Amino acid sequence: MHITNFLKHHYRHFNAAALIDAGEGYNKHLAEGGKMMITLAGAMSTAEMGIQLAELIRQDKVQIISCTGANLEEDIFNLVAHDFYERVPNYRDLTPADEQALLARHMNRVTDTCIPEEEAMRRLEHVVLKFWEKADQEGKSYFPHEFFYQILLSGELEQYYQIDPKDSWMLAAAEKNLPIICPGWEDSTLGNIYAGHVITGDIKNVHTMRTGIQYMIYLADWYTKTATDESKIGFFQIGGGIAGDFPICVVPMLHQDLGRTSVPLWGYFCQISDSTTSYGSYSGAVPNEKITWGKLGEKTPKFIIESDATIVAPLIFAIVLGQ
Numbered sequence: 001m002h003i004t005n006f007l008k009h010h011y012r013h014f015n016a017a018a019l020i021d022a023g024e025g026y027n028k029h030l031a032e033g034g035k036m037m038i039t040l041a042g043a044m045s046t047a048e049m050g051i052q053l054a055e056l057i058r059q060d061k062v063q064i065i066s067c068t069g070a071n072l073e074e075d076i077f078n079l080v081a082h083d084f085y086e087r088v089p090n091y092r093d094l095t096p097a098d099e100q101a102l103l104a105r106h107m108n109r110v111t112d113t114c115i116p117e118e119e120a121m122r123r124l125e126h127v128v129l130k131f132w133e134k135a136d137q138e139g140k141s142y143f144p145h146e147f148f149y150q151i152l153l154s155g156e157l158e159q160y161y162q163i164d165p166k167d168s169w170m171l172a173a174a175e176k177n178l179p180i181i182c183p184g185w186e187d188s189t190l191g192n193i194y195a196g197h198v199i200t201g202d203i204k205n206v207h208t209m210r211t212g213i214q215y216m217i218y219l220a221d222w223y224t225k226t227a228t229d230e231s232k233i234g235f236f237q238i239g240g241g242i243a244g245d246f247p248i249c250v251v252p253m254l255h256q257d258l259g260r261t262s263v264p265l266w267g268y269f270c271q272i273s274d275s276t277t278s279y280g281s282y283s284g285a286v287p288n289e290k291i292t293w294g295k296l297g298e299k300t301p302k303f304i305i306e307s308d309a310t311i312v313a314p315l316i317f318a319i320v321l322g323q
Contacts, residue, residue: 045070048078066180087114239273256294
């Protein structure tokens with residue numbers, strides 16, 4: 001527990017202390033029989049948060065994930081094309097001409113990291129299209145994460161692996177058949193590619209890919225069956241945006257729209273965000289505001305850490321993993 005002991009000795013006040021409280025609260029929630037949802041916004045997969053997230057999945061310290069379409073695909077991009085990525089440590093100094101030069105080389109920049117189009121996106125497209133077309137021809141439909149699970153478990157991508165497979169959180173999730181919620185998947189590279197194949201007629205039925213509304217129905221069913229007073233669901237939110245905003249609303253929907261008032265509220269809440277708390281800022285709303293929407297309760301353990309998630313989340317995960 002070298003990392004945990006270091007943190008507890010040095011992280012004593014302000015955001016640092018909130019980090020410790022959140023990590024210990026996470027462990028307490030699990031120890032009391034609770035389950036945890038982790039939500040991933042931004043480009044956490046390109047930040048290679050999968051190294052620890054995969055281990056959390058293997059150790060049953062997360063039971064469901066909500067993430068953007070970018071985080072689904074970018075973990076697999078990294079899995080099959082890591083050696084072709086380029087880091088740009090001086091990205092703040094790039095001129096528009098520098099950015100144009102990256103585009104000309106088909107290097108798509110995410111902050112300080114460039115994703116290679118051909119080796120990552122097109123390599124995956126060639127494989128995923130076969131699974132899309134097969135489902136389409138058979139009149140079947142699947143969620144985005146289910147297609148990825150099929151591909152990963154088929155072994156078709158193994159020849160391209162360029163990182164240790166144990167560091168891929170999507171592969172760990174596929175092996176566990178972990179529930180995933182991916183709202184707004186259409187706002188992703190493969191979402192755009194899928195739309196293109198529907199337009200060209202390669203995919204005949206647009207609903208071969210299941211939708212966000214169906215994801216909410218899926219989540220409502222999972223939450224109703226899983227959440228009990230003895231085993232409440234925690235909510236660990238990394239960043240803001242739809243990855244967190246979408247799934248947290250399942251509780252007020254169950255209560256207010258379906259009358260399932262016996263379903264418990266979220267039993268733990270933590271958000272790591274550098275989003276400024278401001279008027280009408282949904283991602284920057286403090287936890288107490290969520291009480292008024294029927295998402296959290298008056299006594300729900302609540303933590304907010306105003307800092308960079310790429311720095312904070314790995315440290316909290318180290319506490320949870322006993323490192």
